[in-house]
Amino acid sequence: MSATVAVRRSARSARLPSVGLVLAVVILGALPFVLFSSTTDALVNLFILVTLASMWNLLAGFAGLVSVGQQAYFGLGAYSVLVFAEQGVQAYLAIPLAALTAAVFAVPTSWLAFRLRGDYFAIGTWVIAEVYRLVTTRIDSLGGASGKSLTTLSGIDPVVRQALTYWVALAVALLSVLGCYLLLRSRLGLTLMAVRDEETAANAVGINVPRAKRWVYLISAAGCGAAGGVLLVASLSVNPQAVYSVQWSAYMIFIVVIGGIGYIEGPLVGAVVFFVLQQTLADYGTYYLILLGLLGIAAAIWLPRGLWGLVADRTRTTLFPIGYHLDRSGQRRE
Amino acid sequence: MEWTNAVIQGVLLGGLYALFATGLSIMFGVMRIVNLAHGDLAVVASFLALSMVSGTGLPLWFVVCVTAPLFAVLGYLTQRVLLQRSMRAGPMSTLVATFGLSIVIQNVLLEKYSADTRTLDAGSFATGSFTIGEISIPYLGLVTFLLAVVVIVAIQLFLSRTGLGRMMRASSDDQDTAALVGGDSRHIYGIATAIAFGTVALAGMMMAMRSSFDPATGPSRLLFAFEAVVIGGLGSLWGTLLGGMVLGLTQSIGAQIDPALTILGGHLVFLAVLAFRPQGLLPGQTA
Numbered sequence: 001m002s003a004t005v006a007v008r009r010s011a012r013s014a015r016l017p018s019v020g021l022v023l024a025v026v027i028l029g030a031l032p033f034v035l036f037s038s039t040t041d042a043l044v045n046l047f048i049l050v051t052l053a054s055m056w057n058l059l060a061g062f063a064g065l066v067s068v069g070q071q072a073y074f075g076l077g078a079y080s081v082l083v084f085a086e087q088g089v090q091a092y093l094a095i096p097l098a099a100l101t102a103a104v105f106a107v108p109t110s111w112l113a114f115r116l117r118g119d120y121f122a123i124g125t126w127v128i129a130e131v132y133r134l135v136t137t138r139i140d141s142l143g144g145a146s147g148k149s150l151t152t153l154s155g156i157d158p159v160v161r162q163a164l165t166y167w168v169a170l171a172v173a174l175l176s177v178l179g180c181y182l183l184l185r186s187r188l189g190l191t192l193m194a195v196r197d198e199e200t201a202a203n204a205v206g207i208n209v210p211r212a213k214r215w216v217y218l219i220s221a222a223g224c225g226a227a228g229g230v231l232l233v234a235s236l237s238v239n240p241q242a243v244y245s246v247q248w249s250a251y252m253i254f255i256v257v258i259g260g261i262g263y264i265e266g267p268l269v270g271a272v273v274f275f276v277l278q279q280t281l282a283d284y285g286t287y288y289l290i291l292l293g294l295l296g297i298a299a300a301i302w303l304p305r306g307l308w309g310l311v312a313d314r315t316r317t318t319l320f321p322i323g324y325h326l327d328r329s330g331q332r333r334e
Numbered sequence: 335m336e337w338t339n340a341v342i343q344g345v346l347l348g349g350l351y352a353l354f355a356t357g358l359s360i361m362f363g364v365m366r367i368v369n370l371a372h373g374d375l376a377v378v379a380s381f382l383a384l385s386m387v388s389g390t391g392l393p394l395w396f397v398v399c400v401t402a403p404l405f406a407v408l409g410y411l412t413q414r415v416l417l418q419r420s421m422r423a424g425p426m427s428t429l430v431a432t433f434g435l436s437i438v439i440q441n442v443l444l445e446k447y448s449a450d451t452r453t454l455d456a457g458s459f460a461t462g463s464f465t466i467g468e469i470s471i472p473y474l475g476l477v478t479f480l481l482a483v484v485v486i487v488a489i490q491l492f493l494s495r496t497g498l499g500r501m502m503r504a505s506s507d508d509q510d511t512a513a514l515v516g517g518d519s520r521h522i523y524g525i526a527t528a529i530a531f532g533t534v535a536l537a538g539m540m541m542a543m544r545s546s547f548d549p550a551t552g553p554s555r556l557l558f559a560f561e562a563v564v565i566g567g568l569g570s571l572w573g574t575l576l577g578g579m580v581l582g583l584t585q586s587i588g589a590q591i592d593p594a595l596t597i598l599g600g601h602l603v604f605l606a607v608l609a610f611r612p613q614g615l616l617p618g619q620t621a
Contacts, residue, residue, distance in 0.1 A: 066426055068370070068433070112605055115612045116564075119368035119429055123560045124608070127601055130557065134598040246553055250437050257430050286441040293437035297416070300430040304423045 009185070009321045021319055028170055032163035040166045044234045046275045047173035048227050049251055053259070053267035054176045055223035056252035061262035062184065062192045063216040064199075066118075068249045069125025072109070072132040073102040073221040075244040077228025079142060082238060085152045092168050095229035102225025103218045110217050114210065126246060133244035147239025150232055169230045176223045177320075180264050184322040188215060196262075250289075254296035260306025264320040269308050338469055340590040341583065346472070348562075348582025349479030352575040353537040354555060355562035356486060357530030359574050362563070364506045364526040367417060367428050371436040373556030375531060376538025378439055379405055380547050381447055383454055383539050394456055394543075402536040409531025410524040417527065418520055436552065443549035451546040460543045478540045482578075485533055486571050502526060534559075554597070561604040567614025576616050 032040050052074065059065045077098040084094035109128055116124040137145045153161055183189055191212045194202040203209050232238050251274065259270020274292065281288035299306055311317060354376065361367045369375075379401055386397045420431040456474065463472040493499040505512040505522045513519055538555070541547070558581060566577025581600050588599025607614065 060426065066429055112608050115608050118425065119362070119366070120560075120564070120568075122370070122429055123368060123557065124564075126553075127557055127561065127604060131598065131601045131605065134601065138594065138598075250433065253430060253433060254437075261426075286444055289441045290438050290445075293434040293441070296437070297420075297431045297434035300427040300434065301416075301419045301423055304427055 007324050009324065018319065025170075025174065029167070032166050037159065037162045040162060041234070042275075042279065044166055044169040044230070046271060047169035048230055048234075049255060049274060050173040050267060050271045051176045051223055051227040051230070052248060052252045053255040053271055054173075054180050054264070055220040055227070056249075057256045057261060057264070057267045058180050058183070058216055058223075059220040060253075061256065061266070062189075062196060063213050064196055065213060065217060066122045067113075067125040067220075068122045068246065068253070069113075069127075069129035070220065070224045070252060071244050071246060071248040072125070072129035073106065073224035074228040074231070074248050075129075075132060075136065075238075075240065076102045076105055077225030078232040078238045078243050079136060079228075080225065081229040081232045082142070082148060082150055085150055091150060091153050091233050092164060095168065095172065095226055095233070098229035099222040099226040102228070103222040106218045106221035109221075110214050113217075114214070126249070129244055129246070129249075133240045136240045136244070143239070145240060147237060147242075149237040153233065153236065165230070165234050168233065172226045172230050176226070177264065177268065179219070179223070181320045181322065183219065184264070184320075188212060189322065192216065250292070254292050254299075256306075257296050258299045258306055260308030260312075262305070263308045263312065263318075264322065265308045265311075265318070266306050269311075270306065273307070337587075337590065340586045342469060342471060343475065344583035344586030345579050346475035346479045346582070347586060348579030349482035349575070350537060350540055350578070351558050351562045351581050352566075352578030353478070353482040353485060353533055353540070354559040355566075355574045355578055356482075356489065356537075356571060357532075357534040358556075358559045359563050359569070359571060360489070360526050361530045363569050364502055365417075365421065365523050366425065367421070368432070369530065370429065370432040370556065371439060371552070372432075372530075372534055372559060373554065374436045374439040374552030375405070376534050376541065376555050377443065377547055377549065377552045379535035379538040380452075380454060380542035381443060381549075383542070384452055387454070394454060398536070398539050401539060402532050405535035406528040406532030409527040409529070412531070413524045413527035414520060418523065421523075436556075440549050440552060447549060449548055449550070451548045452542075453546045454539060454542040456543040474540075474544055478544075481536070481540065483575070485536070486575055489529060489533075490571050498522070498525065558600070561600060564614060565604060565607045567617035570614075570616050573614055573616030577614065580615070 028043075031043070052070065056067070056070060059067055059070070077095075080098035080101040081091055081094045084097050085091040089097065113121060113125050113128060136142060142148060156164070184192070191202070191207050194205075194207060195209050195212060199209060228243065231243065255270035255274050256267050257270070258273055259268065260266030273295075277288050277291060281291065303309065305312075354373075358369065358372050361369050361372075382404075383394070383397045383401050386392060386401070387394055416431065416435075417428060420427040459477075460474045461472075462474075463470045465471070491499075493503055501512060501517040502522050502525065504515070505517050505519055509519050512522075538547075541555070562578040562581050563574055564577070565580050566573030566575065580603065584603045585596050585600045588595035591599075
């Protein structure tokens with residue numbers, strides 16, 4: 001008699017955290033009704049960081065594409081919302097269009113960037129982001145180097161506007177986290193993990209490695225574009241120096257590395273750590289960045305799988321089951 | 335005549351970019367490390383030189399002669415203490431660690447020196463020039479260019495003629511086999527990083543004499559160095575020198591057309607090389 005083994009996506013222990021996750025989302029969604037806008041404004045920044053970090057995690061943690069140039073799509077997203085709004089599109093509704101625009105620009109960009117391998121890809125994408133910044137600076141209708149303000153939202157009552165912005169930011173962050181989750185459970189996700197674990201072998205079994213990577217690159221660009229759009233509706237103005245800054249890459253990378261690269265939970269944990277650090281050290285100038293850099297170095301050397309890696313090892317818990325779980329209890333369940 | 339001068343300026347500037355790029359090229363060639371803090375190290379060296387000149391009153395040339403070897407020692411230690419550990423954790427760890435170093439350096443400099451722009455004052459040496467016919471050649475540019483060529487030739491000779499240099503190339507080709515024949519990879523990597531830090535410090539200080547710097551200048555220095563390496567072709571120091579000159583020339587000619595095109599022009603040439611000749615102009619095999 002052969003042992004019957006059930007293969008499922010998640011262990012039963014994953015059910016409780018999932019309920020907690022849904023509860024957390026409900027509570028976060030209700031916050032604008034109970035809290036002052038100063039708190040929700042800070043949370044909008046957190047949601048932007050979660051979005052960016054999830055996108056970078058997808059790129060680096062699952063497709064092995066370590067980019068230092070995702071700020072190109074972040075900036076592109078912010079400017080796209082500005083342009084669409086000026087053409088008469090409602091600014092909030094322009095955010096999906098901004099995501100699409102970023103993905104469209106990512107197609108020719110990937111042709112160039114994918115010529116560089118490994119570490120050189122990192123600086124190459126950085127140069128490309130600089131090109132985006134310098135070209136934006138030269139377009140006078142976008143306000144040149146001094147940037148431009150978004151004026152089409154000024155008709156909305158500030159309290160309503162802030163609440164709407166908060167919900168949009170939350171929705172974009174949720175969509176990117178859930179998007180990563182669903183993507184990684186799909187055929188593409190399986191492909192990616194095969195490529196990540198053994199690229200040559202994946203190639204040998206007929207996986208089109210460049211195509212899988214390109215898809216992830218486009219999706220990540222779209223997510224960063226949406227995050228840029230959220231930044232614009234939150235801050236109501238944009239300038240090339242700030243929005244195309246490599247600092248956004250620093251945030252993405254260190255959040256993911258501290259939180260746990262290659263786990264969907266990693267960017268969430270890392271973003272909260274970063275957020276707490278930023279809020280507590282807000283009065284001490286740039287010291288939070290120094291600390292962030294040091295933590296990033298420490299995590300890279302001593303904790304390559306980040307904080308969530310520790311949690312996952314100790315408790316075998318996962319909020320987003322993307323692997324398979326063997327259940328040898330004897331009964332086959334579907 | 336303006337154009338001729340722009341070309342000469344560009345070629346001389348290219349030598350400086352090549353000096354910047356040498357360390358990046360060597361660290362990648364020997365250890366497969368891309369040091370994202372490369373440009374920031376140049377800025378640290380400039381600030382250190384500035385403090386030493388104003389603190390002790392020693393002449394600038396002496397300070398430069400002290401700082402560059404000091405950075406070489408610092409490089410050896412950084413490799414042994416920090417980078418060696420991160421290399422064991424995987425290639426992405428090294429990239430993240432050096433990026434972390436870059437962020438830490440920039441913000442520590444910002445806290446200590448503020449965001450003001452500075453220059454290293456080299457007096458008449460920095461501004462003077464001599465003329466041949468109608469062509470004017472700046473002393474600083476020429477000296478920097480010659481210095482870059484001497485350093486690159488010296489490194490090339492070191493790699494091809496000395497035992498340690500040969501072991502470095504062997505280690506770059508196959509670390510395990512090099513270890514079998516007695517190459518201590520940690521020491522070799524330390525020496526490679528020492529060369530990288532020493533040359534980038536020298537390049538940083540020479541650059542700081544001709545144009546201003548502030549704590550956030552590092553990344554642009556890094557990108558120029560990187561572009562010189564890629565334009566020239568990975569793994570060849572001669573290629574790097576050529577790449578530096580192409581980059582310098584493009585920037586200088588771009589500036590002649592429109593000052594706003596200086597940096598963008600360089601980036602575009604880099605992208606063009608990437609698109610049409612991704613192996614670079616002079617791809618090579620050594621280190």
